[in-house]
Amino acid sequence: MEYKPIRKVVSGNYAAAYAVKDARVQVVAAYPITPQTSIIEKIAEFLANGEVENLQYVPVESEHSAMAATIGASATGARAFTATSAQGLALMHEMLHWAAGARLPIVMVDVNRAMAPPWSVWDDQTDSLAQRDTGWMQFYAENNQEVYDGVLMAFKIAETVNVPAMVVESAFILSHTYDVVEMIPQELVDEFLPPRKPLYTLTNFDNPISVGALATPADYYEFRYKLAKAHEKAKKVIKEVGKEFGEMFGRDYSQMIELYRTDDADFVFMGMGSLMGTVKQAVDILREEGYKVGAAKVRWFRPFPKEELYELAKNVQGIAVLDRNFSFGQEGILFTEAKGALYNTGAKPLMKNYIVGLGGRDFTVNDVRKIADNMKAVIEKGEIDVEVDWYHLKR
Amino acid sequence: MEIPETIKKKLTLPADEHFYAGHTACQGCGASLGLRYVLKAYGRKTIVTIPACCSTIIAGAWPYSTLDANLFHTAFETTGAVMGGIEAALKAMGYKVKGEDGIMVVGWAGDGGTADIGLQALSGFLERGHDAVYIMYDNEAYMNTGIQRSGSTPYGAWTTNTPGGKRHFLEKRHKKKVIDIVIAHEIPYAATASVAYPEDFIRKLKTAQKTPGPSFIQLFSPCPTGWRSPTDKSIEIARLAVQTAYFPLFEYKDGKYKINMPNPKKEPKPIEEFLKYQGRFKYMTKEDIEILQAWVNHEWEKLKKLAEVFG
Numbered sequence: 001m002e003y004k005p006i007r008k009v010v011s012g013n014y015a016a017a018y019a020v021k022d023a024r025v026q027v028v029a030a031y032p033i034t035p036q037t038s039i040i041e042k043i044a045e046f047l048a049n050g051e052v053e054n055l056q057y058v059p060v061e062s063e064h065s066a067m068a069a070t071i072g073a074s075a076t077g078a079r080a081f082t083a084t085s086a087q088g089l090a091l092m093h094e095m096l097h098w099a100a101g102a103r104l105p106i107v108m109v110d111v112n113r114a115m116a117p118p119w120s121v122w123d124d125q126t127d128s129l130a131q132r133d134t135g136w137m138q139f140y141a142e143n144n145q146e147v148y149d150g151v152l153m154a155f156k157i158a159e160t161v162n163v164p165a166m167v168v169e170s171a172f173i174l175s176h177t178y179d180v181v182e183m184i185p186q187e188l189v190d191e192f193l194p195p196r197k198p199l200y201t202l203t204n205f206d207n208p209i210s211v212g213a214l215a216t217p218a219d220y221y222e223f224r225y226k227l228a229k230a231h232e233k234a235k236k237v238i239k240e241v242g243k244e245f246g247e248m249f250g251r252d253y254s255q256m257i258e259l260y261r262t263d264d265a266d267f268v269f270m271g272m273g274s275l276m277g278t279v280k281q282a283v284d285i286l287r288e289e290g291y292k293v294g295a296a297k298v299r300w301f302r303p304f305p306k307e308e309l310y311e312l313a314k315n316v317q318g319i320a321v322l323d324r325n326f327s328f329g330q331e332g333i334l335f336t337e338a339k340g341a342l343y344n345t346g347a348k349p350l351m352k353n354y355i356v357g358l359g360g361r362d363f364t365v366n367d368v369r370k371i372a373d374n375m376k377a378v379i380e381k382g383e384i385d386v387e388v389d390w391y392h393l394k395r
Numbered sequence: 396m397e398i399p400e401t402i403k404k405k406l407t408l409p410a411d412e413h414f415y416a417g418h419t420a421c422q423g424c425g426a427s428l429g430l431r432y433v434l435k436a437y438g439r440k441t442i443v444t445i446p447a448c449c450s451t452i453i454a455g456a457w458p459y460s461t462l463d464a465n466l467f468h469t470a471f472e473t474t475g476a477v478m479g480g481i482e483a484a485l486k487a488m489g490y491k492v493k494g495e496d497g498i499m500v501v502g503w504a505g506d507g508g509t510a511d512i513g514l515q516a517l518s519g520f521l522e523r524g525h526d527a528v529y530i531m532y533d534n535e536a537y538m539n540t541g542i543q544r545s546g547s548t549p550y551g552a553w554t555t556n557t558p559g560g561k562r563h564f565l566e567k568r569h570k571k572k573v574i575d576i577v578i579a580h581e582i583p584y585a586a587t588a589s590v591a592y593p594e595d596f597i598r599k600l601k602t603a604q605k606t607p608g609p610s611f612i613q614l615f616s617p618c619p620t621g622w623r624s625p626t627d628k629s630i631e632i633a634r635l636a637v638q639t640a641y642f643p644l645f646e647y648k649d650g651k652y653k654i655n656m657p658n659p660k661k662e663p664k665p666i667e668e669f670l671k672y673q674g675r676f677k678y679m680t681k682e683d684i685e686i687l688q689a690w691v692n693h694e695w696e697k698l699k700k701l702a703e704v705f706g
Binding site: 026027029054055056058059060061062064065066068069070071072073074075076077078080094095098202203204205208209210211212213214215216219 | 469
């Protein structure tokens with residue numbers, strides 16, 4: 001069948017909901033939280049209108065239970081989905097470990113929202129990055145198209161390696177902003193993403209299994225090792241699935257770090273999610289103004305694309321890491337990860353951390369220009385002025 | 396061992412066995428007996444959700460299992476939610492759930508995982524109307540962590556965080572009436588049961604199986620380790636709990652209450668009978684026993700009234 005995209009003008013949240021429908025998800029258990037709500041509302045609407053078949057929608061009483069019910073569904077053998085944001089994700093935290101430890105290929109959309117207090121409903125990546133060590137894969141979407149594509153790919157990757165995956169989009173900047181999204185006809189989605197074939201289910205009554213049983217010190221260690229190896233394997237699977245997606249639908253995701261005009265760049269801006277759209281636009285403008293700059297968008301934060309980072313880092317003089325998040329007592333989280341990944345490689349570009357956009361603070365092309373000027377000066381001088389720059393601070 | 400048909404016909408409990416030797420329960424454990432009855436009643440076509448509790452351990456460590464059924468071990472507070480997810484998945488995948496030939500989705504949680512940390516998920520499970528059976532095995536404290544009080548611990552009981560001294564004990568609150576909270580959700584079927592009355596328990600499990608929607612059974616399960624009682628007295632203690640009306644047997648079905656005491660015409664025995672073999676009650680004074688007796692009398696009268704009005 002020839003691929004003719006179905007173009008729809010949708011919000012990031014609706015893009016997620018359409019992807020859930022097209023992925024033929026069987027169980028959605030969810031709890032409403034701003035700004036995630038329109039995802040689950042749209043799914044409920046599909047159900048009410050008879051646009052989805054064989055979908056069970058479980059309106060649970062908390063996010064903790066949302067993840068628990070999704071886990072129960074996935075262990076039973078169903079393709080299961082949930083969505084959340086910020087405080088809700090934090091409440092789920094315990095169960096995120098459970099999903100990954102039980103090796104269940106759940107996909108969840110997290111709408112990045114800043115953590116309270118003070119209350120904020122706006123964009124910030126600290127909520128999802130705080131889940132770094134739960135064993136989940138994390139994909140950061142730049143735009144609504146990547147939300148849709150990300151959910152479809154996440155199911156395929158998760159079900160191949162038996163590791164859950166989180167697709168992350170920005171609060172309001174994507175979740176509630178409308179854009180053209182190219183959707184894939186159902187027949188082709190089915191071809192790309194066939195029904196789930198679980199290794200184990202709770203429905204084999206001839207050979208019953210125990211999931212999540214006690215493991216003594218004689219065995220627990222090996223369970224962790226196997227999960228670690230699954231993440232290593234996921235890097236390969238992510239690239240293959242990303243390439244296949246590109247061949248089928250014209251949007252290539254074979255790079256875990258998307259490189260934009262980095263070939264001859266003196267320095268690059270590195271970051272994740274929607275802010276990288278702004279950065280790419282700024283790179284075009286700055287290039288015209290004579291700056292030799294590029295952008296490196298980290299699509300997959302877990303597993304972390306160490307090898308791709310090294311390939312980039314050995315060819316540039318500097319990396320400006322833009323973190324829309326912060327780890328208190330240290331620095332931006334991507335900055336720590338990127339520096340750490342390069343330590344033993346021999347690639348030692350100058351690296352500086354810019355904390356940007358926390359709690360929904362605007363981040364514009366002009367901000368990128370100011371950072372470019374600062375970074376240029378740093379490189380010319382050959383030393384970092386201040387390692388962690390709270391760039392927006394009102395002084 | 397194969398049981399001859401002639402003997403099978405005389406048995407008052409199903410002969411099927413899905414709970415094997417080699418389990419790691421303590422001697423005289425009421426809970427392990429209860430779980431054995433559950434699997435006798437429902438057989439292998441069962442998916443059991445077990446949260447953090449004694450039964451996590453009783454089933455045995457990976458890669459062994461003493462239970463011949465599909466088990467999902469989960470976090471302490473999630474029994475109701477996980478059961479909901481399992482039931483939804485089975486329906487989405489086209490399986491028949493509950494009923495005589497359907498898959499039984501069973502929650503098997505202790506009193507702490509039900510009355511305390513799991514209460515929210517239990518409530519969600521009940522009000523959403525999942526076709527599944529939630530069984531709370533009630534041993535009246537957190538036994539797996541070493542005998543700490545739960546909301547289901549009775550007045551006067553010693554536990555390690557409500558210790559007794561020469562002059563007083565710390566547990567001054569009466570047992571939380573989880574069954575009343577459950578009934579407030581107006582689910583189709585709820586019942587109390589006791590390991591001392593297995594025929595009654597299995598009949599209730601079968602009723603739960605046949606009744607569409609969520610069912611709840613609160614099973615009284617003695618714990619000799621935590622109750623400081625002789626390991627060979629568990630059944631006797633469980634029987635005395637019923638005979639003293641401390642833990643009366645009853646059912647709530649379609650809005651109606653039905654008391655099913657073994658000797659309906661007999662007046663309940665005094666509460667001392669229930670307390671006598673249990674070291675956990677040794678700090679109680681005469682006044683304390685009177686306070687507990689007054690609570691038992693009050694709750695028993697209330698139940699009789701409910702059965703009279705809504706019988």
